[in-house]
């Protein structure tokens with residue numbers, strides 16, 4: 001570190017521009033607000049513009065600029081338009097957070113039809129791939145950047161009943177490794193965040209079900225599910241110089257979820 005420079009300075013994002021997909025609510029909104037608090041201006045993308053405008057207002061109250069852009073990141077034309085608007089407004093993109101994701105069905109593999117496969121993989125994997133490709137070109141021109149792919153613990157350990165989603169999230173972990181290897185030469189770092197169950201609209205089928213929630217809480221070392229704000233710290237770390245020697249890896253943020261070990265232990269040492 002240079003004399004007079006503090007480790008805290010390495011987490012600062014002043015003068016940086018971040019693009020966050022799914023920035024209107026849940027984990028994406030929390031990440032966007034965290035990046036803005038660390039100093040970044042933020043381009044927010046999702047399909048519903050009024051929701052984005054509300055988050056943009058929160059960011060402007062923190063003294064940062066925000067550009068809300070309505071974009072369905074399944075579609076290449078909308079990806080192109082999104083990146084063009086970001087560059088027209090700010091001239092650069094330093095941080096990309098691929099976050100908008102979906103799971104349209106809880107079903108066994110035999111029940112997954114082509115439409116469900118296309119809906120899940122089309123957003124979770126194809127969308128991440130082509131937005132990374134478009135933003136990667138901008139970053140290569142400007143000398144580098146940081147890409148953060150929000151995956152899931154379900155991409156590491158399969159979630160039965162959400163097999164297609166698990167496959168898509170495992171694909172994101174490999175996408176992260178491939179991009180990191182290809183783009184290290186351009187000073188573009190690519191890392192992932194794998195959350196466990198976090199309280200958002202997306203995961204309400206899990207935490208809104210008492211039995212599933214209690215099983216999830218019991219199998220986490222911290223004994224609870226996560227809040228969206230608890231993902232923001234990992235995002236600021238990966239976006240910033242604090243992680244300057246890290247690429248190709250995925251940080252797990254799941255409250256210490258080791259289901260088989262804890263479930264076994266709870267049978268012989270029940271909670272008081």
Ligand SMILES: NC(=O)c1ccc[n+]([C@@H]2O[C@H](COP(=O)([O-])OP(=O)(O)OC[C@H]3O[C@@H](n4cnc5c(N)ncnc54)[C@H](OP(=O)(O)O)[C@@H]3O)[C@@H](O)[C@H]2O)c1
Nearest residue numbers: 022024026027046047048072073100101197198200202203
């Ligand atoms: N919550 C969890 O427990 C959990 C755990 C592990 C991983 N994750 C991952 O975290 C990410 C965010 O999930 P979340 O829980 O925050 O979900 P959420 O609260 O439902 O938010 C999803 C966001 O994505 C946007 N979006 C959905 N489809 C889109 C599309 N086609 N194009 C552009 N934007 C789109 C939504 O806005 P619009 O609907 O207006 O477009 C919204 O802003 C996902 O990748 C998810 O797989 C979540």
